[in-house]
Amino acid sequence: VHSAAERVLAGLDPEQRSAVTAPAGPVCILAGAGTGKTRAVTSRIAHRALTGDIAGRHVLAVTFTARAAAEMRSRLGVLGVAGVQARTFHAAALRQVRYFAPRLLAGRAMPELLDSKVRVVTLAAAKVGLRADRAAARDLAGEIEWAKSSLVEPGEYVVAAAKALRDTPYEPARVAEVFDAYERLKRGNGVIDFEDMLRAAVWGIEEHPDVAEQVRNQYRHFVVDEYQDVNPLQQRLLEAWLGGRDDLTVVGDASQTIYSFTGATSSYLVDFPRHHRGATVVRLVRDYRSTPQVVGLANAVIAQARGAEARLRLELHGQRPPGPEPELRIFTDEPAEANAVAARCRALVAGGTPAREIAVLFRTNAQSEAYEKALTEAEVPYVLQGAERFFERPEVRQAMIALRAATRSVPGETPLRAAVVEGLAAVGWAPDAPPAGGAARERWEALAALVQLAEEYAATAEVLPIGEAAAVERPRGLADFTEELARRAAQQHVPTVEGVTLASLHSAKGLEWDAVFLVGLAEGTLPTTYAKTPEQVEEERRLLYVGITRAREWLWLSYAAARSPGGRARRPSRFLPQLDRSGGGERAGAGPVRRAERRRPQVVSCRICGATLLAGADRKLGRCPTCPSDLDEELYERLREWRQRVAGAQKVPAYVVFTDAT
Numbered sequence: 041v042h043s044a045a046e047r048v049l050a051g052l053d054p055e056q057r058s059a060v061t062a063p064a065g066p067v068c069i070l071a072g073a074g075t076g077k078t079r080a081v082t083s084r085i086a087h088r089a090l091t092g093d094i095a096g097r098h099v100l101a102v103t104f105t106a107r108a109a110a111e112m113r114s115r116l117g118v119l120g121v122a123g124v125q126a127r128t129f130h131a132a133a134l135r136q137v138r139y140f141a142p143r144l145l146a147g148r149a150m151p152e153l154l155d156s157k158v159r160v161v162t163l164a165a166a167k168v169g170l171r172a173d174r175a176a177a178r179d180l181a182g183e184i185e186w187a188k189s190s191l192v193e194p195g196e197y198v199v200a201a202a203k204a205l206r207d208t209p210y211e212p213a214r215v216a217e218v219f220d221a222y223e224r225l226k227r228g229n230g231v232i233d234f235e236d237m238l239r240a241a242v243w244g245i246e247e248h249p250d251v252a253e254q255v256r257n258q259y260r261h262f263v264v265d266e267y268q269d270v271n272p273l274q275q276r277l278l279e280a281w282l283g284g285r286d287d288l289t290v291v292g293d294a295s296q297t298i299y300s301f302t303g304a305t306s307s308y309l310v311d312f313p314r315h316h317r318g319a320t321v322v323r324l325v326r327d328y329r330s331t332p333q334v335v336g337l338a339n340a341v342i343a344q345a346r347g348a349e350a351r352l353r354l355e356l357h358g359q360r361p362p363g364p365e366p367e368l369r370i371f372t373d374e375p376a377e378a379n380a381v382a383a384r385c386r387a388l389v390a391g392g393t394p395a396r397e398i399a400v401l402f403r404t405n406a407q408s409e410a411y412e413k414a415l416t417e418a419e420v421p422y423v424l425q426g427a428e429r430f431f432e433r434p435e436v437r438q439a440m441i442a443l444r445a446a447t448r449s450v451p452g453e454t455p456l457r458a459a460v461v462e463g464l465a466a467v468g469w470a471p472d473a474p475p476a477g478g479a480a481r482e483r484w485e486a487l488a489a490l491v492q493l494a495e496e497y498a499a500t501a502e503v504l505p506i507g508e509a510a511a512v513e514r515p516r517g518l519a520d521f522t523e524e525l526a527r528r529a530a531q532q533h534v535p536t537v538e539g540v541t542l543a544s545l546h547s548a549k550g551l552e553w554d555a556v557f558l559v560g561l562a563e564g565t566l567p568t569t570y571a572k573t574p575e576q577v578e579e580e581r582r583l584l585y586v587g588i589t590r591a592r593e594w595l596w597l598s599y600a601a602a603r604s605p606g607g608r609a610r611r612p613s614r615f616l617p618q619l620d621r622s623g624g625g626e627r628a629g630a631g632p633v634r635r636a637e638r639r640r641p642q643v644v645s646c647r648i649c650g651a652t653l654l655a656g657a658d659r660k661l662g663r664c665p666t667c668p669s670d671l672d673e674e675l676y677e678r679l680r681e682w683r684q685r686v687a688g689a690q691k692v693p694a695y696v697v698f699t700d701a702t
């Protein structure tokens with residue numbers, strides 16, 4: 041037993057080891073991207089379980105995405121540790137609520153989970169006399185999510201929104217009315233949303249001593265990964281689970297806070313050592329994930345951060361051998377950008393990189409379409425992750441409604457696959473009748489994906505969260521599956537196949553790939569035009585940092601000077617660090633730079649601030665994108681000198697620049 045525990049320690053550095061072997065009690069790992077936080081925390085669970093200090097089944101490990109949870113479970117499995125509950129907050133809450141529902145609801149049916157707020161919000165807005173289009177309804181839904189995650193009730197919204205400097209889509213009082221109407225509508229229809237589910241989990245524990253006792257007896261040791269993005273509602277649930285105990289390990293990086301628009305705050309992480317006297321605090325700085333080139337670029341991007349987290353900033357030290365230079369590629373328009381990325385993916389795959397080791401990351405889901413098209417044309421398989429599109433498809437929505445209806449008509453003991461096939465028959469789907477092609481074929485395949493999902497779902501062994509295994513063990517039925525679908529729809533998971541990952545930056549957190557393409561790095565996209573306050577702009581910068589630090593080896597950054605051929609000119613993202621111009625400095629003479637120089641006649645840099653200008657596009661703009669337009673000559677001169685001093689003092693990161701790459 042102990043040699044297995046020793047093997048766990050053997051794969052760690054001294055700081056990680058100190059986190060792993062810290063005594064029971066509060067532990068906080070504060071460290072940058074790729075430093076092995078997740079590895080350390082997983083090893084801590086494994087080590088404690090293998091030395092007999094704790095039992096795996098008493099551990100609740102909260103991760104940010106279902107994919108991260110699956111990865112943690114599989115890693116623990118490899119280390120020989122079974123029974124650990126690795127789940128997202130949502131999944132853990134859902135399990136708990138469902139388990140206790142029969143007792144707490146006294147036989148009443150558990151309310152159905154809303155798979156999309158936006159629809160109900162549109163209705164609620166209409167009820168208070170607002171005609172909200174889809175974009176407005178989305179904004180309102182976002183406000184409601186923020187409020188509920190921040191433990192703000194409709195009656196408290198106006199004051200809370202003012203305090204938090206919310207950029208509200210309507211007058212705050214109007215938003216509060218919609219919020220109130222939304223809550224009533226839900227109650228009237230017996231449905232709950234995801235925040236309600238977390239609240240129900242909190243309520244179950246806080247109001248029912250017997251529930252509290254049972255839950256706390258089950259969960260005795262807690263781990264929270266990505267703790268910098270916890271919101272007050274999740275924190276409250278965590279505290280309810282803990283019930284005053286403190287066997288809690290939290291892990292996070294304030295520079296990777298990217299969900300504050302939904303109420304998340306890094307303050308729980310930052311203040312953890314103060315709030316938990318005697319906590320073991322561990323800092324990690326060695327980056328095991330990425331090449332020094334990628335690490336250098338990540339450091340340069342985050343060095344510019346101005347947020348409150350800046351004082352906690354930890355410079356990363358790359359541990360891996362040098363790799364290829366990150367590249368910045370500039371294209372005339374988005375289709376050209378997408379085609380070049382697809383061609384590059386194809387070449388990588390042809391060269392032996394598995395498609396699942398490649399990711400194309402973008403700021404908004406709307407950007408994915410161009411890449412889907414380009415990858416399809418290049419015949420590169422891909423998986424769309426973090427996009428709502430699969431569950432937004434009308435046929436999938438219809439199918440989900442049909443499946444829900446079938447939970448009432450299909451006998452309970454029907455095997456899951458057969459139940460799903462029967463449910464889908466109601467929307468005209470037949471397992472053995474795939475249409476030849478076109479839209480009908482696409483529709484058929486989307487529904488086939490649901491059947492496949494059901495098969496996978498039925499096959500994964502049920503690990504019980506609470507109570508004695510034998511007393512609740514039962515095969516997964518159609519009702520469980522429809523709930524799982526609603527959960528995935530809300531969390532935006534799609535069925536997986538082997539392929540290049542297309543994902544939003546938000547959903548890429550905690551993950552890593554050999555090759556990463558960060559696309560669409562233009563002003564208005566990253567940062568998005570919706571980022572108006574300085575805090576919002578800082579969050580966008582952190583998103584870029586998260587994106588860069590996903591790459592192990594190859595990193596391509598790109599943007600297109602216009603959306604469509606001949607379209608309006610756009611500026612490069614203000615977050616792109618000063619480019620390596622002139623071929624001078626530490627990279628003088630390096631082969632790639634010389635090659636790049638020959639090929640980038642169009643790139644010039646601003647003589648004042650050093651920002652990269654794309655000659656053609658910026659001539660249209662008429663001035664430097666980053667310099668204030670009202671500077672006089674003298675100030676210009678002073679800025680220029682200052683700029684040179686700063687650039688000289690800190691290593692200027694380099695990437696090789698190509699324009700209109702072929």
Ligand code: ATP
Nearest residue numbers: 051052053072073074075076077078079328329550
């Ligand atoms: P993020 O902030 O992105 O979540 P992280 O700090 O959680 O990153 P991990 O995902 O745990 O980092 O680790 C990054 C990579 O480095 C993984 O591939 C991991 O296996 C590897 N790694 C971590 N620690 C070590 C180590 N001591 N020796 C070798 N490789 C390591």
Ligand code: MG
Nearest residue numbers: 077078265550
């Ligand atoms: Mg991690």
